Amino acid sequence: MDYRDIIESRYDRKAWQELLHDIFRSRVTFWSAPSAVHANSRLAKKALNLGKISLADGESIAIYEIELTDNVDIERNRRGIRDMLTTDWRNMGYAGAFMFCYRQNESVLRFSYVSESWSFADDGTYKKDSTDTRRFTYLLGEGHRSRTAIQQFEGLKKSNLSLKDLTKAFSVDAVSDMFFDDYKQQYEDIIAFITGKRMVKVSNKWEERIVGKPNETIFSEFRVFADPEKAIRDYVKKLMGRLVFLQFLQKKGWLGVPVNAKWGDGNREFIQHLFEKTNDKDNFVDNVLEPLFNDINSEREGDIASSAVGKDIRVPYLNGGLFEPDAADAVDFPLPAKYMKSMLDFFASYNFTIDENDPDDAEVGVDPEMLGRIFENLLEDNKDKGAFYTPKEIVSYMCRESLIAYLQTDIEKEEQKEAIRQFVTTHKFVEHLPGDTLEMLKNVKICDPAIGSGAFPMGLLKELFLCRVALEGFDQKKAAEIKKHIIQQNIYGVDIERGAVDTARLRFWLALIVDEETPEALPNLDFKIMQGNSLLESFHGIDLSNILGAQANNQLRIIFDDESCAQEILLKSLRDFYGCSDATLKKQLRTRINAQLRDLIRTRITKGEIQNEIDSLTAQNDKFFLWHTWFSDVFSNGGFDIVIGNPPYVQLQNNAGELAKIYEDCGYESFARTGDIYCLFYERGWQLLKNNGHLCFITSNKWMRAGYGEKTRGFFAKKTDPMLLIDFAGVKIFESATVDTNILLFEKGENKHKTICAVTNKQNKDSVKNLSVFVQQQHS
Numbered sequence: 001m002d003y004r005d006i007i008e009s010r011y012d013r014k015a016w017q018e019l020l021h022d023i024f025r026s027r028v029t030f031w032s033a034p035s036a037v038h039a040n041s042r043l044a045k046k047a048l049n050l051g052k053i054s055l056a057d058g059e060s061i062a063i064y065e066i067e068l069t070d071n072v073d074i075e076r077n078r079r080g081i082r083d084m085l086t087t088d089w090r091n092m093g094y095a096g097a098f099m100f101c102y103r104q105n106e107s108v109l110r111f112s113y114v115s116e117s118w119s120f121a122d123d124g125t126y127k128k129d130s131t132d133t134r135r136f137t138y139l140l141g142e143g144h145r146s147r148t149a150i151q152q153f154e155g156l157k158k159s160n161l162s163l164k165d166l167t168k169a170f171s172v173d174a175v176s177d178m179f180f181d182d183y184k185q186q187y188e189d190i191i192a193f194i195t196g197k198r199m200v201k202v203s204n205k206w207e208e209r210i211v212g213k214p215n216e217t218i219f220s221e222f223r224v225f226a227d228p229e230k231a232i233r234d235y236v237k238k239l240m241g242r243l244v245f246l247q248f249l250q251k252k253g254w255l256g257v258p259v260n261a262k263w264g265d266g267n268r269e270f271i272q273h274l275f276e277k278t279n280d281k282d283n284f285v286d287n288v289l290e291p292l293f294n295d296i297n298s299e300r301e302g303d304i305a306s307s308a309v310g311k312d313i314r315v316p317y318l319n320g321g322l323f324e325p326d327a328a329d330a331v332d333f334p335l336p337a338k339y340m341k342s343m344l345d346f347f348a349s350y351n352f353t354i355d356e357n358d359p360d361d362a363e364v365g366v367d368p369e370m371l372g373r374i375f376e377n378l379l380e381d382n383k384d385k386g387a388f389y390t391p392k393e394i395v396s397y398m399c400r401e402s403l404i405a406y407l408q409t410d411i412e413k414e415e416q417k418e419a420i421r422q423f424v425t426t427h428k429f430v431e432h433l434p435g436d437t438l439e440m441l442k443n444v445k446i447c448d449p450a451i452g453s454g455a456f457p458m459g460l461l462k463e464l465f466l467c468r469v470a471l472e473g474f475d476q477k478k479a480a481e482i483k484k485h486i487i488q489q490n491i492y493g494v495d496i497e498r499g500a501v502d503t504a505r506l507r508f509w510l511a512l513i514v515d516e517e518t519p520e521a522l523p524n525l526d527f528k529i530m531q532g533n534s535l536l537e538s539f540h541g542i543d544l545s546n547i548l549g550a551q552a553n554n555q556l557r558i559i560f561d562d563e564s565c566a567q568e569i570l571l572k573s574l575r576d577f578y579g580c581s582d583a584t585l586k587k588q589l590r591t592r593i594n595a596q597l598r599d600l601i602r603t604r605i606t607k608g609e610i611q612n613e614i615d616s617l618t619a620q621n622d623k624f625f626l627w628h629t630w631f632s633d634v635f636s637n638g639g640f641d642i643v644i645g646n647p648p649y650v651q652l653q654n655n656a657g658e659l660a661k662i663y664e665d666c667g668y669e670s671f672a673r674t675g676d677i678y679c680l681f682y683e684r685g686w687q688l689l690k691n692n693g694h695l696c697f698i699t700s701n702k703w704m705r706a707g708y709g710e711k712t713r714g715f716f717a718k719k720t721d722p723m724l725l726i727d728f729a730g731v732k733i734f735e736s737a738t739v740d741t742n743i744l745l746f747e748k749g750e751n752k753h754k755t756i757c758a759v760t761n762k763q764n765k766d767s768v769k770n771l772s773v774f775v776q777q778q779h780s
Contacts, residue, residue: 003153007146011102011109013050013065020053020063020098023157028053030063037064039084043072047085052094057162059095061115062088066101073474082114082135089114095163099135107142111149113170115163136170139351143268147349148175179350179366183240183374186343190236193339194218195229221331235328237499239285241506242293243343244371245322246271247352248510254519257314259304263518266314272344274309281337290329297323297583303519316519319581321526322506368510371453371503390455390646394698394733394743397771399459400424401745402642402696403467405723407440409692409747425772427466438471444490445634447688448645449534450681451493454504456644457529461486461511479515484523487512488578492631492640493529496622501531521581526590527574532625535663535680540613542605545628570596571632594618597629627688638690647681649700649739670715675708676700682744683715689748694723701727701742720746722755726775731760 001022006015020028030051039047050063064085081101089097096115102108114135138149152169159165168174192198196214199206218232225231249255256267267273274292278284291308295315300306303314353367369392407420411434419432441464448456464486465479472478487508495501505525512522537545548567573596577589598614605614617623619630628635652660652675660673663680670679678699685695703709704727716722724745733741758778 003150004146007140007149008142008144010107010141011100013100016100017050019153023153024053024161027055027161028063034065037085037088039066040080041069043069043080043084045069049088050100053098055095055163055166056160057164059163060093061113061163061166062092062094062097064089064097064099066099068101068103070103070105082112082133086114086133096166102141108139108144109141110137111140112137113166115167136172138170139353145349145351148178148351151178175350175366176370179370180374182346186339186346187236187240189342190335190339191233193336194232194236197229217334218332221333222328224331225327231328234499235331235333238328238502239289239333240343241371241374241502242289242322243271243347244374245506245510246292247347247366248368248513249316251352252513254316256305256310259302259312259314263314263316269348272348275340275344281340282334284337284340285333285335290325293323293329294325297325299582317521318509318519319521319524319583319586321524322502322509324583324587368507369455369458371507371510374503390452390698391733392455393771395455395459398644398696398698398743398745399456399463400772401724402644402694403444403460403463405694405696405745405747406444406641407434407437409694423470424463424467427470429470438468441468441471442485442489444642445492445637445640446490446642446644447492447494447631447634447640449494449643449684449688450645450647451495451504451529452500452646454493454500454507454529456646457491457493457504458507458511460642460644461491461508464490477517480512480520483512483515487525488523488528491528492634494532494534494625496531496533498531498620498622501529501620505529524578524580524586527577527619527630530625530630531620531622533621533623534625535677535684536624536666537627538666539601539605539617539624540610541665544601544604544624544626547600547604547626547629548632567600570600570629574630590619597626639693640688640690641693643685643688643693643695644697645681645685646698647678650677651675652677670712672708672711675712676702679703679709679712682712686715686720686746686748691748693748694745695720695748696743696745698733698741698743700739701729702740704742716744716746717751719748721749721751722746724756724775725758726771727757727759729759729761 001019003019006012006019009015017030028051031049034048034050037047037049045067047067048065050065052060052062054060062085066081066084068081085097085099096113099110099112099114101110101112112135114133116133140146140149152171152174156165156169159168188198192211194215196210196212197208198211200209201207219228222228222231222235246255250266250268250270253264253266253268255270256273257263257265274288275281275284278288280287288308291306292315295305295309296318299317303316305313305315309315350366404421404424407424408417411417411420413432415432416434419430420434420437422428422430423433423437444464446457446460448454451457461483465483468482468486469479472482491508493501493504495504508525508529509522513519537543548571570593573589573593577586577593580586580589594617597619598617601614601617602611619626634640650659652663652671653673657673659677663671663677664673668680668683670683672679678697682695682697682699685697689695703712722744724743726743728741728743730740756775758775760774
């Protein structure tokens with residue numbers, strides 16, 4: 001049976017009944033007369049029970065058809081739609097339900113599987129974890145790609161047709177794995193073609209192997225860089241990242257919009273069609289994509305696209321920085337057509353969903369979080385740097401606990417503390433919530449000093465957004481304004497890897513775009529999400545933390561000498577940069593800021609032998625990070641309220657003690673030559689906090705028992721108030737890491753000796769899916 005015609009068409013009950021019959025055969029039963037089911041009239045015009053499926057393991061699921069109301073905001077009512085018929089199918093003893101959700105005035109179909117939370121037990125059986133419902137949805141119908149759904153449904157047909165098999169068919173993780181593997185293959189094929197080398201895994205270690213001759217035409221273009229092969233890898237990564245971003249943009253209907261049409265009416269396969277129409281496909285990057293990138297980065301009259309991109313069409317000006325040309329963009333990149341066609345066909349086969357998925361309510365497709373996974377797993381050298389992708393459930397739990405701890409600061413009444421916890425976990429206003437909660441949410445300052453691809457700041461963006469919407473109300477325009485305020489005023493991040501910074505910024509921009517009805521210039525994140533070495537605020541041993549003087553920001557005391565003038569000029573340039581949306585002026589300001597930075601550093605460093613190094617320094621570098629300069633607005637008010645993250649795990653004695661030599665004389669109390677770099681991040685995080693601020697990290701748990709952890713344990717006991725400690729003893733948290741981990745939440749304040757402790761083990765390994773319940777049950 002050909003599933004494609006059914007899946008890619010408007011919803012037709014009879015056709016879908018035939019499809020389900022083909023998959024489940026005699027196990028599916030449709031009632032001769034569908035029965036009406038009571039549903040929330042605000043969400044649904046009508047709901048019908050169509051039948052049931054009796055699975056091989058004795059479980060059954062119901063089948064519903066739901067016509068949604070015309071004006072309900074589906075994204076903002078996910079939970080309501082998910083739970084709309086839960087009472088009905090539970091009362092009839094079903095394990096879950098299929099839901100066909102549609103509207104008469106739309107061609108899209110939302111085909112959902114709703115169930116309680118199930119997982120694998122140690123004996124291989126399937127067990128219920130929780131009565132909380134979860135929903136997984138395929139977005140189907142006209143204009144939506146069906147490859148994933150077809151593959152999953154065909155796999156389901158060949159399975160044993162148990163509840164476990166059904167859950168697997170709607171698994172977001174399975175789709176993510178498939179997409180990542182395909183993406184990695186595309187990347188490696190291009191790199192192998194250009195460099196003649198490919199990474200292969202040998203005994204759990206990645207090694208570079210020569211697989212052919214390099215393509216001299218392209219390779220020679222990159223010989224102007226100090227490390228041509230790294231420059232090639234970085235260029236291909238950025239090119240593919242830009243193309244992924246454009247897949248999300250065309251999903252919004254913002255590319256190739258006819259001149260007289262409204263935003264949203266663009267070509268949803270614009271990039272693929274551009275390639276098809278191009279005559280010189282081998283030069284598609286230079287002749288078509290780069291003009292498109294330039295359009296998106298430039299203000300144009302009426303947003304009219306350049307002639308190389310198309311005639312009488314519009315593409316948005318988005319600013320932001322992703323499409324700003326850098327040195328690598330100046331090279332010619334004649335990539336043979338077969339590689340570009342393969343990549344664009346690969347993208348076209350997946351459904352891109354622009355809103356980041358929730359662990360309990362997800363679209364089965366590629367969401368922006370995938371960008372993080374790509375960055376943190378694509379290049380295996382990230383593992384050598386101790387960078388690992390943090391599971392979404394862990395991120396969500398840590399973000400909520402950090403926010404709860406912040407809002408509970410100085411709160412004495414237990415009823416108010418409990419109200420705060422209920423509010424943050426449910427995003428609903430509750431009695432006894434302190435009156436200044438909204439103001440605290442608006443003013444919180446949050447930092448991830450090892451931001452990676454932005455998982456934790458993105459998690460807190462979501463939590464802050466949902467909390468503020470609960471207090472301020474929701475409409476489309478306000479949603480975008482709230483998110484923009486959070487990104488511009490609440491969240492900061494640093495990472496030593498430029499690729500991490502690019503990816504994190506990209507995810508923030510996509511988070512804004514999802515709520516925009518029409519394109520608007522994206523905020524400047526150059527001095528909010530930055531590249532730098534978080535552990536050093538010095539250069540060649542010279543302290544640079546006070547480079548702006550004791551009174552930073554607008555309170556700088558002007559003394560009429562060269563240094564104080566340079567300080568004031570730098571601060572003014574930064575203020576001008578934040579408000580700038582003109583790409584040309586922004587480039588000039590960035591150049592000016594870098595020059596002013598070098599002038600200020602020269603006032604501190606007079607050693608002649610390192611003046612040449614200073615001449616090449618920029619604000620974004622991998623040598624140090626000027627916390628008190630770039631984030632002076634935070635430190636003029638005492639520091640951050642929340643520091644959160646998953647810092648790298650790297651032993652300081654690796655590579656003949658290279659890292660130990662760098663950090664030995666930097667004044668860290670927790671430093672031990674045999675120690676690990678994450679211990680220094682704990683101490684740096686403490687330094688960044690204001691008094692009574694909160695830090696929440698997930699790290700290796702070796703500091704708890706190893707000899708090198710003695711100084712770290714002493715530091716925690718003397719200088720912090722450890723509030724929560726979860727030890728994942730023997731439970732594997734990171735997919736690609738064997739290290740045992742823990743979560744620690746502490747306050748920068750006097751130790752009250754009231755730490756809540758919980759320990760997981762292999763018997764309760766599934767507790768990570770609902771940590772809040774587990775901690776309440778297990779803490780000692």
